[in-house]
Each structure stands twice: as C-alpha cells, then as structure tokens.
Amino acid sequence: MKVSHEIPIAYLEASLEFNDYDYLLPHLYDKYEGYKEFFNTNPNRYVIMDNSLHELGTPYSKGRMISIIEDIKPNEFIVPDAWEDHITSMRNAKEWSFIELPKNVTKVAVVQGKSLHEVIKCYQTYKYLGYTKIAFSYGASYYNEVFPHPNKDIGKALGRQLVISKMINMGLIGNSDRIHLLGCSLPQEFLYYKDIKQIESIDTSNPIMAAFDGESYKNWGLGSKPKTKIDEVVDTEFNSDIFNVIKHNTTFFKFINNIT
Numbered sequence: 001m002k003v004s005h006e007i008p009i010a011y012l013e014a015s016l017e018f019n020d021y022d023y024l025l026p027h028l029y030d031k032y033e034g035y036k037e038f039f040n041t042n043p044n045r046y047v048i049m050d051n052s053l054h055e056l057g058t059p060y061s062k063g064r065m066i067s068i069i070e071d072i073k074p075n076e077f078i079v080p081d082a083w084e085d086h087i088t089s090m091r092n093a094k095e096w097s098f099i100e101l102p103k104n105v106t107k108v109a110v111v112q113g114k115s116l117h118e119v120i121k122c123y124q125t126y127k128y129l130g131y132t133k134i135a136f137s138y139g140a141s142y143y144n145e146v147f148p149h150p151n152k153d154i155g156k157a158l159g160r161q162l163v164i165s166k167m168i169n170m171g172l173i174g175n176s177d178r179i180h181l182l183g184c185s186l187p188q189e190f191l192y193y194k195d196i197k198q199i200e201s202i203d204t205s206n207p208i209m210a211a212f213d214g215e216s217y218k219n220w221g222l223g224s225k226p227k228t229k230i231d232e233v234v235d236t237e238f239n240s241d242i243f244n245v246i247k248h249n250t251t252f253f254k255f256i257n258n259i260t
Contacts, residue, residue, distance in 0.1 A: 001259055003251060112140075181204075
C-alpha cells in the first residue's frame with residue numbers, strides 16, 4: 001500500500017521524505033501559489049488528484065479541474081462524487097467516463113451511498129463503466145450501522161474494513177481490482193488490510209492533523225479522530241515542535257500498520 005498524507009505548504013518539501021506519492025487538492029492549487037509551485041517543481045513524482053468534495057462540500061469547478069489535469073497530468077484523478085448519494089455519484093462517473101483527459105491519467109470513482117446495498121450497486125456500476133480503480137471514503141454513516149460501536153470513530157474504521165471484506169467474500173471485488181482508501185477515522189484501521197492485496201493506495205492527513213492537535217501517536221494509534229482540518233492550517237508558518245510530532249506520527253503510522 002502506497003501512502004500519502006496531506007500537509008500544509010510550509011512542510012511540503014519535507015513530506016517528500018515520508019510520502020510515497022503526492023496528493024493534490026485542486027482548490028488549494030488555485031488558492032495558494034506555494035502549493036501550486038510545489039506540484040510544478042516536482043514533475044517526476046506520482047500524483048493523485050482529488051476533487052475537493054470532502055473539503056468544500058461539493059466538488060471543485062469542472063472546468064478548472066480539467067485545466068489543472070492538463071497542466072499537471074496527474075497519474076490518477078478522483079472524479080466528482082456526491083456525499084452518501086449513490087445516484088448522483090453514478091451519474092457523475094458516467095459523465096466523466098466520456099471526458100477525454102491526458103494520456104495515462106487513470107480515472108478513479110468513489111463509491112457512495114447510505115447502505116451496503118447502495119454501495120454495492122455503485123461499485124458494480126463503476127466496473128460496468130470501465131473504471132479500473134475505485135475508492136472507498138472513510139466517514140460514511142452506514143459504517144456505524146454495519147459495525148455498531150460506542151466509539152463512532154472505531155465503528156467507522158472497522159465498518160469500512162467489514163464492508164470491503166464482505167464485498168470480497170461475495171465476489172464483487174475481484175482479485176485484480178484496484179482500491180484506494182480516502183482518509184481515515186483512526187490510523188490503526190489499515191493494519192486490518194494487510195492481507196487485502198487489492199488495496200493499492202491510501203491518503204490521509206490523520207498523522208498531520210493530530211500533530212496540529214498536539215497529539216502524538218501511541219504505539220497502538222489514536223482513540224479519536226483529530227479535530228483540525230487541512231484548510232485551517234494549510235498556510236501556517238513552519239513550526240519545528242509541530243514538525244517533530246509530524247515525523248513521529250508519520251513514522252508510527254507505518255509502524256502501527258506494518259507498512260514497509
């Protein structure tokens with residue numbers, strides 16, 4: 001599993017030491033010159049470009065995303081989805097399946113829904129449309145229904161793992177399928193994917209945002225999701241104390257999850 005952690009601009013160059021690839025948020029690309037410069041001065045890095053739904057509530061401008069894709073030529077692009085809305089997400093995926101992007105840009109669709117049934121329908125539709133890589137978000141409410149737990153963050157973490165495992169056991173996720181995991185509630189979730197070879201990549205700002213919350217990872221992880229969000233700290237100045245926690249957390253993220 002390849003891992004990338006979204007990080008404020010002042011720490012982007014340092015992130016080259018611990019990120020396996022770079023994760024681009026288009027709204028930040030347009031808003032901050034330093035962010036844009038980073039992606040333009042590291043052309044040989046593997047890049048996955050998001051659509052900024054999680055940060056903005058709705059996907060970023062279609063026209064601007066296409067322009068950024070043409071400039072950066074990311075290796076993967078997460079096509080616009082709609083939060084917990086499988087119908088709109090499937091419609092968007094169908095629309096984007098016909099949009100021409102630069103050669104070698106893999107389109108990735110995100111399953112959405114309010115139940116396992118809706119998510120299964122979404123996944124099957126994406127495969128029918130020709131998507132070769134599909135993503136699962138971290139915070140869907142139905143995870144807490146499939147894995148009820150007093151700690152909702154634990155429920156979401158283990159709920160996603162249970163959904164993916166069920167879909168593999170049902171034969172819906174094939175041996176050659178490629179999966180991306182969007183974000184996480186708790187960093188220790190990924191230990192339970194060790195034997196699921198279909199999972200190819202992960203992106204999560206969890207160890208970075210925990211550092212800004214003043215939280216250092218324990219040897220087992222965290223008990224709750226960090227409160228800070230990337231947009232709240234993206235343009236903050238470099239702080240050596242925070243960076244020391246970032247280095248600790250990113251190192252422990254791989255240690256906890258046995259990721260080499």
